Amino acid sequence: MLLYCLFHTMFLIAYLLASFVLSVSATPYLAPRAADPSVQLQNGEDASSQNSQFRTLGVNSSCTSGQVACIEGSFALCAALPLTNGPGTTVTCTTQDDLDARMKAAGVNIAAGDNSTSVDSQTSLKLDPRVICTNFENDGQNETEPGQTPSSTSSNNFINYCLTVDKPLTNGQQLTNGSCNPTPMGVLPAITHMPSSKFQFPLNQAELPAKTAFTAVLAVAHLETGFFTNATANFLAAPQQVGTRGDIRGHSHVVIEKLESMTQTVPTNPREFVYFKGLNAAGSILIAEVTGGLEEGTYRMASITTAANHQPVNVPIAQHGSLNDVIYKSNNDNLNHLVLGVDCADVL
Numbered sequence: 383m384l385l386y387c388l389f390h391t392m393f394l395i396a397y398l399l400a401s402f403v404l405s406v407s408a409t410p411y412l413a414p415r416a417a418d419p420s421v422q423l424q425n426g427e428d429a430s431s432q433n434s435q436f437r438t439l440g441v442n443s444s445c446t447s448g449q450v451a452c453i454e455g456s457f458a459l460c461a462a463l464p465l466t467n468g469p470g471t472t473v474t475c476t477t478q479d480d481l482d483a484r485m486k487a488a489g490v491n492i493a494a495g496d497n498s499t500s501v502d503s504q505t506s507l508k509l510d511p512r513v514i515c516t517n518f519e520n521d522g523q524n525e526t527e528p529g530q531t532p533s534s535t536s537s538n539n540f541i542n543y544c545l546t547v548d549k550p551l552t553n554g555q556q557l558t559n560g561s562c563n564p565t566p567m568g569v570l571p572a573i574t575h576m577p578s579s580k581f582q583f584p585l586n587q588a589e590l591p592a593k594t595a596f597t598a599v600l601a602v603a604h605l606e607t608g609f610f611t612n613a614t615a616n617f618l619a620a621p622q623q624v625g626t627r628g629d630i631r632g633h634s635h636v637v638i639e640k641l642e643s644m645t646q647t648v649p650t651n652p653r654e655f656v657y658f659k660g661l662n663a664a665g666s667i668l669i670a671e672v673t674g675g676l677e678e679g680t681y682r683m684a685s686i687t688t689a690a691n692h693q694p695v696n697v698p699i700a701q702h703g704s705l706n707d708v709i710y711k712s713n714n715d716n717l718n719h720l721v722l723g724v725d726c727a728d729v730l
């Protein structure tokens with residue numbers, strides 16, 4: 383069996399351990415005529431499965447004895463080819479066209495322009511040059527603006543950024559001591575599709591009876607609701623996505639925090655809230671039952687709009703109205719008892 387490299391070897395690194403062949407079960411030159419079509423199809427399918435294995439290999443990948451792997455394969459492929467004259471496959475450096483032609487000849491269905499037999503960009507451990515943002519190399523300081531922070535820069539999309547900080551990888555978990563998350567931000571909607579929300583109940587400045595159940599009603603616009611991943615396994619673990627209507631796919635939440643008073647000026651503690659509920663249903667009107675109601679007091683009630691993997695929604699421009707709604711309200715044990723300062727019912 384021969385290892386043909388049809389392109390210049392500078393583009394290849396071959397790992398050759400013990401043999402030229404990966405699981406070859408064949409004796410190629412014994413049969414003078416073409417093998418049975420079902421044998422050829424089986425060969426093609428075996429070759430496809432071996433090519434999937436190759437996609438996981440990179441520089442310094444460990445190899446097992448008997449395995450041949452070609453990497454840096456953008457100009458030459460290391461591919462398992464189906465044998466034509468008997469059962470088995472052979473591992474060869476070849477071109478995409480040659481591979482496609484041989485697969486087709488074996489009866490494996492390959493659509494025109496289908497790159498499925500080459501490197502799969504969604505499993506490859508190499509950054510595809512087509513997604514490199516070259517502006518990331520610019521720290522933004524070519525004109526001096528006092529106080530402006532130079533951006534961190536990268537020529538590889540920050541793919542290995544988390545190696546620069548002493549933090550565990552987020553890895554889909556809510557790590558309370560902090561972590562580093564390598565997930566890309568993903569798809570941003572058009573400016574005409576930025577999400578927005580407004581509470582329909584309670585209304586701004588509402589006063590509700592204390593300790594009495596109520597139903598919070600949130601109207602949302604430009605959010606394709608009903609998308610929520612497992613918050614324990616998939617927290618911040620996939621990029622933001624936009625549906626066919628152009629809206630971010632995600633869900634919302636209601637959070638209620640107790641204030642000292644309507645005139646509180648001290649920042650709140652995000653770890654302290656009296657009510658929190660994910661609004662996971664699909665629809666433009668989302669509801670949350672606040673069973674038992676709230677103790678007497680003054681509260682801030684806010685929506686939290688997120689993409690499917692619980693990340694805050696990202697929109698395409700920096701200056702925009704609030705994507706969430708905030709209302710301030712009072713709960714009293716007596717409906718006729720008005721609190722002072724009801725005009726402080728800010729809507730942020």
Ligand SMILES: *[C@@H]1O[C@H](CO)[C@@H](O)[C@H](O)[C@H]1NC(C)=O
Pocket residue numbers: 441442
């Ligand atoms: C591969 O290993 C060699 C020797 O340890 C090292 O010099 C090289 O940087 C490694 N390459 C990559 C891409 O990890």
Ligand SMILES: *[C@@H]1O[C@H](CO)[C@@H](O)[C@H](O)[C@H]1NC(C)=O
Pocket residue numbers: 495496497
């Ligand atoms: C297959 O890869 C070639 C070269 O990278 C690219 O031009 C073409 O658009 C790809 N085809 C598909 C269907 O992705």
Ligand SMILES: *[C@@H]1O[C@H](CO)[C@@H](O)[C@H](O)[C@H]1NC(C)=O
Pocket residue numbers: 520524525
């Ligand atoms: C600063 O960089 C931007 C973006 O590359 C460019 O358009 C602009 O001309 C640069 N300004 C100066 C003073 O170099």
Ligand SMILES: *[C@@H]1O[C@H](CO)[C@@H](O)[C@H](O)[C@H]1NC(C)=O
Pocket residue numbers: 559
């Ligand atoms: C969080 O960090 C503190 C302080 O470094 C440490 O004592 C604690 O064990 C850490 N907890 C977890 C869950 O890692």
Ligand SMILES: *[C@@H]1O[C@H](CO)[C@@H](O)[C@H](O)[C@H]1NC(C)=O
Pocket residue numbers: 612613614615
């Ligand atoms: C969510 O993921 C966790 C952790 O993997 C798992 O224990 C739990 O069963 C999952 N929940 C659902 C509803 O799938």
